[in-house]
Amino acid sequence: MYKLTYSPASPYVRKVRLAGYLCGLNDQIELLNPGHEIHIKxxxxxxxxxxxxxxxxxxxxxxxxxxxxxxxxxxxxxxxPSDNNKKIVLTNAALAEGLIDASLLYVYSIRYAGDQKPSEVWQNFQLTKIENTLDYLDKNVLNNFDPSNLFISHIGLIVALDYLNFRKICDWKIKTKNLDSWHKKVSDSLPGYQETFPKDPS
Ligand SMILES: N[C@@H](CCC(=O)N[C@@H](CS)C(=O)NCC(=O)O)C(=O)O
Structure with missing residues (x-):
């Protein structure tokens, strides 16, 4: 068995879990909650x-x-993919990763502000990256994504988009119609989508 440090809210953990589902290894990955001794180790x-x-x-x-x-x-x-499309998939996965990183930095600007007001400059810096990337994906990339041929790039972007909603960072569905319909198609065909949907720890 594999063991995985688990948190129901973490987008990076969700990426790994969805990858486990997609490659048929999910049953071999044991999830360990934050309080678990082995998780801590x-x-x-x-x-x-x-x-x-x-x-x-x-x-x-x-x-x-x-x-x-x-x-x-x-x-x-x-x-x-093992062919020339691998670079495209990796580039799209890197974009999705950047969306997740910027979203988490936004969330942490609030969570770790202590008694201070979060920096609006920092938050806008992250929001600009998020909006530019969503706009770019909506216009340029989605035509290359085939929902019947799922890879890590699909997982990354699904995780990023759901995390933006989950943390109420921005309502991307209003502005990016192509992305919205892509999200519907891919989330319907992605194994483990519902099982891994983000939630706050109980
Ligand atoms: N690049 C890392 C990022 C992991 C990450 O930032 N995880 C968050 C949870 S969603 C975390 O552990 N944050 C605690 C911290 O930054 O100390 C990855 O892809 O695994």
Whole structure:
């Protein structure tokens, strides 16, 4: 069995879980809640103190989410295409990752502001990245995405879009009609979509 540090709200954990579903390894990944002794031990193996961390059946610790996903692809060969389209898929996955990063930085600007008001300059800096990327995806990239041929780029973008809604960062559906219909098609065909939908820890 693989073991994975779990949080129901983490977009990076969700990416790994959806990758597990897509490559048929989900049943072999045990989720460990934040209070679990082994979760704490696994997390402490990442000096950055971030999740996800995966423990392999050989007791190797692997982070971050991109490396874990590469490992799952090594095992299954199902998360990236092996032909020339791999670069396109990786570039789209990098864009999705940037959306997730900017969203989390926005959320953390509030969560870690302490007694201070969050910096509007910083928040607008992140919102501009988010809006520019959504606009770019709506105009340029989505035609290349085939929902019947799912890869890590689809997972990344689905996770990013749902996280933007979950944290009420921006209402992207109003402005990006192509993206909205892409989201509907892909989320309908992505295994594990409902099971991994983000929620606050109980
Ligand atoms: N690049 C990392 C980012 C992971 C990350 O930032 N995870 C968040 C949870 S969603 C975290 O652990 N935050 C705690 C912290 O930054 O200390 C990855 O892809 O795994």
């Amino acid at each position: 696994m997390k402490s193996n990442n000096p950055l103190g971030k999740i996800p961390v995966l423990m392999t059946p050989n007791n190797q610790y692997v982070f971050d989410s991109r490396v874990i996903i590469e490992l799952l692809n090594d095992v299954s060969g199902k998360l990236y």
